[in-house]
Amino acid sequence: MAKISCLIGLSSKLKHNSNRINRRNGFYFLLSVNSIIIFISSAIIVRVEHHDFIDAIWLSEATVTTVGYGESVPKTIVGKVIAVVLMFSGITTLGLLTNSLNNIFVRSDRQTERKLAELEKELAEQRVILRKSEVRCLL
Numbered sequence: 001m002a003k004i005s006c007l008i009g010l011s012s013k014l015k016h017n018s019n020r021i022n023r024r025n026g027f028y029f030l031l032s033v034n035s036i037i038i039f040i041s042s043a044i045i046v047r048v049e050h051h052d053f054i055d056a057i058w059l060s061e062a063t064v065t066t067v068g069y070g071e072s073v074p075k076t077i078v079g080k081v082i083a084v085v086l087m088f089s090g091i092t093t094l095g096l097l098t099n100s101l102n103n104i105f106v107r108s109d110r111q112t113e114r115k116l117a118e119l120e121k122e123l124a125e126q127r128v129i130l131r132k133s134e135v136r137c138l139l
Contacts, residue, residue: 027100034093038064041082048078064090 042056051059051072059072063086074080 027096030093030096034064034089037086037089041086044082045074045079048076048082049074060086063087064093066090066094 038057038060042053042060045051045056045059046053049056049059055072059074062069063083066087074083
């Protein structure tokens with residue numbers, strides 16, 4: 001039962017962080033646009049490079065993720081232009097994701113530092129009160 005509640009808490013936190021990424025950078029929108037670019041590019045590759053659609057999607061995905069296995073490369077000018085568009089699309093998406101994750105960690109660190117400063121200030125105030133009460137007891 002404890003593992004289930006832990007998973008529920010973890011999924012809630014993951015959903016919260018996912019929503020923060022989307023609100024700040026529109027990452028889901030970019031991912032949707034990237035998917036549309038992949039399908040349109042695959043349709044063009046089918047037409048100009050004479051691949052079947054599944055192979056064209058595989059080629060597009062390999063190009064977007066900048067893996068580029070080399071098993072199939074575009075041979076026409078149009079195919080090469082499509083490949084360049086896919087490369088830039090993938091690099092942009094990866095850069096945006098990296099930036100979004102970095103922002104989450106940096107903001108989290110700033111919040112932690114702010115809370116720590118508040119706690120240190122409160123502790124200092126408590127020490128002053130404690131010293132005053134000790135002085136009264138000695139008198």
